[in-house]
Amino acid sequence: MRDVTVIEPAKGWLLPNLREVWQYRHVLLNFVNRNFRIAYRQTIGGPIYAVYNPFMTMVGYTLMLDGLFDAGQDISIPYPLFAFSALIIWTLFTNVVQNASMSLQRNSQLIQKIYIPRLIFPLVEAAMELVNFAIASVLLFGMMLAYGYFPSANILMLPVYLLLAVGTGLGIALIFAGFQARFRDANYVVQLITRFLFFVTPVVWVSSRLPAPFDTLYAYNPMAVVVEGFRWSLLGLGEAPSAFFTAFAFGVMVVLLLVGGLVFRRLETTIADVV
Amino acid sequence: MKPENAIEVEDLTKVFYVAATAAKHTRGQQLVRNLTSPLRRLRSTLLGQSAFGAEVPLTVLDRVSFEVKKGQIIGVIGSNGSGKSTLLKILSRITLPTSGVARVRGKVGSLLEVGTGFHPDLTGRENMYMNGAVLGMTKHDINRRFDEIMAFSGVGDFIDTPVKRYSSGMRVRLAFAVSAFFEPEVLLVDEVLSVGDAEFQKRGLGKMAQVSREGRTVVMVSHKLSTILTHCDSVLWINKGKVMEFGDPNQVVSSYLMESSMDSTLSEGEKTFGNTPAGSEYPFKLVAMRTLDADGNVRSSFLSSSPVVVEMEVEMPEPIPFIQIGFELKTSEENIIFRTYHNDLHETLDYQPDTQTYRLRGVIPANFLNKGSFYIDPVVAVHRRGWVVQNVRGLTIHIVLDTPNRDYAIKQRMGVLAPMLEWRAENEPITKA
Numbered sequence: 186m187r188d189v190t191v192i193e194p195a196k197g198w199l200l201p202n203l204r205e206v207w208q209y210r211h212v213l214l215n216f217v218n219r220n221f222r223i224a225y226r227q228t229i230g231g232p233i234y235a236v237y238n239p240f241m242t243m244v245g246y247t248l249m250l251d252g253l254f255d256a257g258q259d260i261s262i263p264y265p266l267f268a269f270s271a272l273i274i275w276t277l278f279t280n281v282v283q284n285a286s287m288s289l290q291r292n293s294q295l296i297q298k299i300y301i302p303r304l305i306f307p308l309v310e311a312a313m314e315l316v317n318f319a320i321a322s323v324l325l326f327g328m329m330l331a332y333g334y335f336p337s338a339n340i341l342m343l344p345v346y347l348l349l350a351v352g353t354g355l356g357i358a359l360i361f362a363g364f365q366a367r368f369r370d371a372n373y374v375v376q377l378i379t380r381f382l383f384f385v386t387p388v389v390w391v392s393s394r395l396p397a398p399f400d401t402l403y404a405y406n407p408m409a410v411v412v413e414g415f416r417w418s419l420l421g422l423g424e425a426p427s428a429f430f431t432a433f434a435f436g437v438m439v440v441l442l443l444v445g446g447l448v449f450r451r452l453e454t455t456i457a458d459v460v
Numbered sequence: 461m462k463p464e465n466a467i468e469v470e471d472l473t474k475v476f477y478v479a480a481t482a483a484k485h486t487r488g489q490q491l492v493r494n495l496t497s498p499l500r501r502l503r504s505t506l507l508g509q510s511a512f513g514a515e516v517p518l519t520v521l522d523r524v525s526f527e528v529k530k531g532q533i534i535g536v537i538g539s540n541g542s543g544k545s546t547l548l549k550i551l552s553r554i555t556l557p558t559s560g561v562a563r564v565r566g567k568v569g570s571l572l573e574v575g576t577g578f579h580p581d582l583t584g585r586e587n588m589y590m591n592g593a594v595l596g597m598t599k600h601d602i603n604r605r606f607d608e609i610m611a612f613s614g615v616g617d618f619i620d621t622p623v624k625r626y627s628s629g630m631r632v633r634l635a636f637a638v639s640a641f642f643e644p645e646v647l648l649v650d651e652v653l654s655v656g657d658a659e660f661q662k663r664g665l666g667k668m669a670q671v672s673r674e675g676r677t678v679v680m681v682s683h684k685l686s687t688i689l690t691h692c693d694s695v696l697w698i699n700k701g702k703v704m705e706f707g708d709p710n711q712v713v714s715s716y717l718m719e720s721s722m723d724s725t726l727s728e729g730e731k732t733f734g735n736t737p738a739g740s741e742y743p744f745k746l747v748a749m750r751t752l753d754a755d756g757n758v759r760s761s762f763l764s765s766s767p768v769v770v771e772m773e774v775e776m777p778e779p780i781p782f783i784q785i786g787f788e789l790k791t792s793e794e795n796i797i798f799r800t801y802h803n804d805l806h807e808t809l810d811y812q813p814d815t816q817t818y819r820l821r822g823v824i825p826a827n828f829l830n831k832g833s834f835y836i837d838p839v840v841a842v843h844r845r846g847w848v849v850q851n852v853r854g855l856t857i858h859i860v861l862d863t864p865n866r867d868y869a870i871k872q873r874m875g876v877l878a879p880m881l882e883w884r885a886e887n888e889p890i891t892k893a
Contacts, residue, residue: 189461192553192562215593219579219586226581226622298573299594300553457555458476 195454200446201304209302216309221316235317236324239272246272246389259391262422263332270419271388271412273321274350277314278408279379281354284310286361286375289456293366296457303453307362311355318347329420339418342425346414349434353407356441363452367459382408393423407434461563466646466677467528467551472560474521474546474701520546522701523560528694530565533668533678535692535709537685537716543701544681548572548648551679566645569596573650575635580624584615584634587623591638605641612663613637640667647671649680665691685713685761686792686833686858710831714862717761729760729855737840737849744783745775746838747817749854760855763862764878768824770836770855772802776818779811782843785820787854790835791876799839827880830873831861 206213225231247265250256257264285307289296292306329335357378364371386408395403403409410426411434417425426434461468521543528534536544549555551562552570577594578587588609592602602609610619613634615626623631640663649668669691672678682688688695688709695712697704704719705712729751736746750758752769762768770787786801802808802820809818834857840849861878 188566190553190564190568192550192557192564194559195556211598212593215590215599219582219590222586223579223581295577295594297549297554298576299570300568301594454556457549 195451198447199450200443201450201453202302203304206302206304206308209305212301213305213309213312216305217312217316220309220313232320235320236273239269239276239321240324243269243272250389256389256391259393260422262334262420266328266332266334266420267391267416267422268389269328270325270416273318273325274346274411274415275383275386275388275408276321277318277347278350278354278411279383280314280317281311281351282357282375282379284314285355285358286365287372288358289362289366289453290369303456304449307355307358307449310358311351315347315351325419334420336419337421339421339425342414342418345431346411346418349407349414349438350411352438353411353434353441356438356445359442359445359449363449363456366452366456382406385409386412388412404430405433407437410434461565462527464529465527466530466532466565467526467679468563469527469551470525470561472521472524472547472550472562473519473558474543474550474555475517475519475558477517520701521550521557521698524698524701524703525560526696526703526706528677528679530677531672531675532693533672533680533691535688535695536679536681536698537683537688537695537713538698538704541700542698544698545572545650547698548650548679548681551646552648564646567596568646568648569642569644570648571595571639571642571650572648574632574639578623578631578635581622583622584619584626588619588634588638591635592642595639595642596644597638597642602638602641609637609641612640636664640664643671643674644676646677646679649678651681651683685717685860686831689713689831689860710861714763714860717763717860729758729857731855733838733852736838736852740848742780742783742842742848743777744780744840744848746840746849746852747773747775749773749787749836749838751836751855751857752821761858761860762829764829764831764859765826765862767826768829768857770822770824772820772822772838774818774820774840775816776811777816780842782845783809783848784841784843785809786839787822788835788837788839789824790837792833792835794835795876797834797876801839801841828877829859830875830878831859832876833858 225234228234230237243265246268251264251268257267260267288306288310289303295301296303296306357375361371361375365375385403385406387403392400392403392409392413404426410430413423414426414431416422524543524547536547538544546555548570549572550557551564552568552572554570554572575587575591577590579590582590589599589602593599610616613630613636615630615634615637618626618630623634626634647668665687668678668680672693680688680692692709694707695709696706697712697716699719705715730748731750732748733746737744748771750771750773751760751762752758752771753762754767754769756769772785772787774785776783784801784803786799786804788799789797791797800822802822808820812818835854836857837854838849838852839847841847861873
């Protein structure tokens with residue numbers, strides 16, 4: 186019978202039930218809505234804080250790398266635009282990883298008192314970051330106009346890179362979210378991973394300066410595809426990442442999401458007992 | 461699953477792993493254990509055990525089986541730690557069983573806490589939608605009932621004020637109001653009605669009764685036996701994770717009371733009064749009140765078939781002429797059933813210069829009270845002169861209807877009292893009892 190819920194012990198390794206998540210979509214929207222209201226309540230600046238972090242990072246790197254070391258000499262666009270465009274999509278990725286992997290622990294109160302598909306919690310974080318990204322994009326557009334750049338037809342490819350950024354971030358986060366609920370030190374591992382990825386991804390540095398063999402090796406990093414693809418689609422900088430590396434990045438994303446889904450489902454079954 | 465059932469539970473078992481007391485290891489062994497413990501933790505986590513390394517299993521639910529028909533209200537009773545809440549958590553899918561299976565028909569809603577998802581910075585209105593959403597209501601559901609929810613909560617103009625500025629009473633009322641209009645087919649409720657004032661509890665319980673009349677099923681955990689008795693169709697008694705009894709409320713509650721009467725931890729049945737009456741012209745102090753069973757054990761729950769002994773401990777340094785010490789028995793609606801004094805039949809107070817304290821006992825006879833809760837409030841007066849103690853809240857007792865001499869149990873009887881009277885056939889001579 187369709188309307189009967191069967192409650193049984195967890196068996197083996199399964200993927201999260203996406204149909205159930207879909208049934209709870211209004212809860213997801215409510216959470217996103219609520220978190221935004223909370224985040225900017227009793228602040229003066231409001232949504233400015235969504236762009237504050239990438240913007241200040243951009244200012245810092247512009248002063249340091251461009252000002253001191255002349256990092257911008259090899260690129261055809263102004264360095265602030267070069268850095269800020271990459272920083273906002275990087276921030277999207279890294280915040281998804283960070284916040285989604287913390288989401289079960291943060292919502293432990295709720296998890297122990299009510300049943301909602303647990304996957305909702307990381308998804309809420311991802312959705313929130315997408316909204317933050319949209320706010321930051323407005324600033325980026327402003328900067329582009331100020332520097333006299335207009336997007337070309339390349340912008341049609343932009344959703345591909347967005348999907349890659351969010352999907353890869355979510356995949357990593359799903360692997361760690363369950364562990365984080367049990368062991369608070371999982372977060373240090375997550376931080377280590379994002380820190381490491383930041384340095385191997387051409388966010389603030391220019392990939393054309395890499396010596397062989399690193400000039401091809403670096404592109405196996407899916408985030409390199411995301412960042413360079415994003416810059417290309419929006420600012421027309423350089424060339425689009427090759428089909429091979431794009432496909433490879435998608436492969437990595439799918440594997441991460443599958444592994445993340447399996448681990449998440451596995452750990453969520455006992456989550457209410459241990460958070 | 462049988463078509464008439466809303467819930468079927470079969471051999472449900474839940475085992476938690478709790479940290480064991482450290483086993484004895486030599487220093488070398490301990491060092492190796494400490495170094496490898498991250499690996500063991502990781503392994504036990506992936507194997508689906510709960511938290512840390514050395515653990516012992518604790519069986520919280522032990523092969524629990526029962527069935528609930530559609531439209532019934534089921535009460536779950538048992539002492540603390542018996543597994544009641546774990547059962548509700550499994551039925552609401554918050555946690556999974558270790559073995560066994562439970563089947564629930566229809567949309568399940570659980571109220572394990574009042575105001576789940578409430579956030580202090582959000583306004584009453586915003587929290588209403590959020591709380592509704594986590595319970596499973598859509599925005600449309602809430603909009604449809606908005607006026608009713610508002611009226612039920614009595615929050616009024618504060619609806620657009622952040623909840624952190626609410627009084628705790630208002631917060632509870634708003635939270636409960638949302639839940640009250642939540643209409644799942646199976647509702648699981650854990651002790652949430654114990655918050656809020658008496659008036660609000662009554663409305664909440666009324667709401668639940670209505671829910672079941674509409675054909676929905678309710679499973680409620682409560683420590684208030686009177687609530688269970690008035691509202692439930694069946695009662696499930698769990699002790700240490702095992703089902704002790706399941707069935708007729710009066711039957712199960714009386715077995716539960718019999719069992720727990722041996723367990724003195726349940727005894728409330730006593731109240732000490734600090735300085736009562738304060739500033740009286742008479743040398744009189746009410747020290748304490750107690751309710752005792754026939755064996756002299758202090759308790760607050762009684763079977764209707766046993767007497768309730770009311771003990772009043774008073775301090776009187778010198779005799780007070782014409783003093784009357786007694787109590788009033790009231791219904792839970794504060795109607796006085798009777799008032800009685802220590803000298804109703806004859807003087808029971810002999811002045812004792814040495815101790816100056818007295819324990820007076822009045823007995824409410826067996827087979828007299830009906831089921832429910834009653835107040836026993838102290839009253840002390842000096843005849844024709846005035847009150848010494850009045851309007852003081854004394855004790856609350858709970859009575860479970862029990863008719864042991866009958867072949868069939870009486871479930872309930874109209875009225876405040878349920879006396880078993882002496883009945884005689886017309887031609888039988890009336891003898892003195």
